[in-house]
Amino acid sequence: MAKLLINCTHGEDDPERATLPFIVGNVAASADQETIVFLTIEGAWLATKGYAERIHKEGFQPLSDVMRSFVENGGKIWACGTCTKPRGITDSDLIPGAKIVTAASVIEQLLAGAASMDF
Numbered sequence: 001m002a003k004l005l006i007n008c009t010h011g012e013d014d015p016e017r018a019t020l021p022f023i024v025g026n027v028a029a030s031a032d033q034e035t036i037v038f039l040t041i042e043g044a045w046l047a048t049k050g051y052a053e054r055i056h057k058e059g060f061q062p063l064s065d066v067m068r069s070f071v072e073n074g075g076k077i078w079a080c081g082t083c084t085k086p087r088g089i090t091d092s093d094l095i096p097g098a099k100i101v102t103a104a105s106v107i108e109q110l111l112a113g114a115a116s117m118d119f
Contacts, residue, residue: 002028002033002034002115003033003034003035003036003109003112003113003114003115004025004028004033004034004035004036004114004115004116004117005036005038005106005109005110005114005115005116005117006021006024006025006035006036006037006038006116006117006118006119007021007038007040007043007116007117007118007119008021008022008037008038008039008040008043008046008119009040009041009042009043009118009119010041010042010043010119011042011043011044011045011046011051011055012042012045012051012054012055013042015055015056015057015060015063016057016060017119018043018046018052018055018057018063018119019055019057019060019061019063019066020119021037021043021117021119022037022063022066022067022070022075023060023066024117025037025070025075026066026069026070026073026075028075029070029073029074029075030073032074034074034114035070035074035075035076036075036076036077036078036109036114037070037075037076037077037078038078038080038101038106039077039078039079039080039083039098040080040083041080041083043083044079044080044083044084044087044089045087045089046063046067046077046079047077047079047084047089047093047094047095047098047100048089048093048094048095049093049094049095052064052067052095067095067097070097071096071097075097076097076099077095077097077098077099078098078099078100078101078105078106079094079098079099079100079101080100080101080103080106081100081101081102081103082102082103084100
């Protein structure tokens with residue numbers, strides 16, 4: 001099985017770039033590919049309850065719907081621990097399917113052969 005690691009660096013600041021990683025990820029997860037969306041910088045906020053509900057790029061499905069489908073299809077949401085800490089995001093703030101991880105977790109995936117892409 002192929003592995004895909006998609007880095008998402010945006011949230012409300014760029015609704016299109018916040019949504020696209022989950023659209024691509026959902027296609028991969030729907031095809032039974034191991035897929036992780038890694039949330040960094042402002043994207044870390046996407047892992048928190050209620051945040052994605054405020055984001056909807058015209059012409060796209062609402063982000064919260066795409067994220068929910070991604071998780072239901074087996075996708076994983078990882079929030080960067082280095083990015084969540086200064087933003088005050090803790091495990092109790094997270095949506096279902098999301099977890100805070102360290103850089104070591106990401107490096108492990110890449111060394112195991114995960115393809116990566118960035119938005």
